[in-house]
Amino acid sequence: MLASELTLPRKRFTRTEVDHLIDSGFFVGQRYELIDGDLIDKMGQSPPHAFTIGLVLNWLASFIPTRQIQIQMPIHTAGEDYDRSVPEPDLAVLSEFKAEYQRRHPRGDEVLLVVEVSDTTAAFDLSRKAVPYARAGVPEYWVLDLTRRMLVVHRQSDGKLYRHIQMYSGHDIVSMQGRSESVRVDAILPQEG
Numbered sequence: 672m673l674a675s676e677l678t679l680p681r682k683r684f685t686r687t688e689v690d691h692l693i694d695s696g697f698f699v700g701q702r703y704e705l706i707d708g709d710l711i712d713k714m715g716q717s718p719p720h721a722f723t724i725g726l727v728l729n730w731l732a733s734f735i736p737t738r739q740i741q742i743q744m745p746i747h748t749a750g751e752d753y754d755r756s757v758p759e760p761d762l763a764v765l766s767e768f769k770a771e772y773q774r775r776h777p778r779g780d781e782v783l784l785v786v787e788v789s790d791t792t793a794a795f796d797l798s799r800k801a802v803p804y805a806r807a808g809v810p811e812y813w814v815l816d817l818t819r820r821m822l823v824v825h826r827q828s829d830g831k832l833y834r835h836i837q838m839y840s841g842h843d844i845v846s847m848q849g850r851s852e853s854v855r856v857d858a859i860l861p862q863e864g
Contacts (some may be wrong), residue, residue: 688736706799716734722861739768741762745778746777746805759785760787763784763785764847785811789815801833806830810826812829815859822840841855841860843855
């Protein structure tokens with residue numbers, strides 16, 4: 672058997688274990704998110720990544736109240752993912768702002784849209800990260816792929832996966848499901864070069 676064929680055991684974390692590590696100060700100065708039991712390093716953002724978050728935020732804020740827009744804040748997942756995944760999307764649009772978010776994070780079914788900006792993480796964001804969002808009831812999940820300069824829109828969750836996935840390039844126009852406000856994809860991407 673080749674070394675590449677070996678499957679080494681790994682420690683899969685739960686939400687409770689990660690909370691204990693955070694409370695103990697283990698992650699001081701570091702950012703991680705829990706996806707399917709794996710701790711994913713939320714590396715520092717490149718300038719294009721941070722700039723793109725700002726572009727999307729400005730567009731969303733033109734028609735959504737800003738208190739309904741979250742930037743890099745946790746979302747509660749559902750069912751089997753509840754104890755294994757605590758995603759922190761780059762942006763999330765809440766269906767409404769609730770005072771109870773002082774005590775808990777919004778659930779996926781309380782979110783209208785989740786946006787991930789991907790420069791080095793596109794494959795992960797388009798596969799493993801889409802699953803807990805679909806299972807949590809997030810109706811719409813966007814991945815802005817900076818490398819390929821495209822937007823991948825996921826809609827129509829069946830409770831396990833998104834059934835409708837569509838790719839948009841630079842000059843294509845897109846809008847949130849059920850909204851008339853639209854934007855050209857290249858208006859929410861940093862300029863080339």
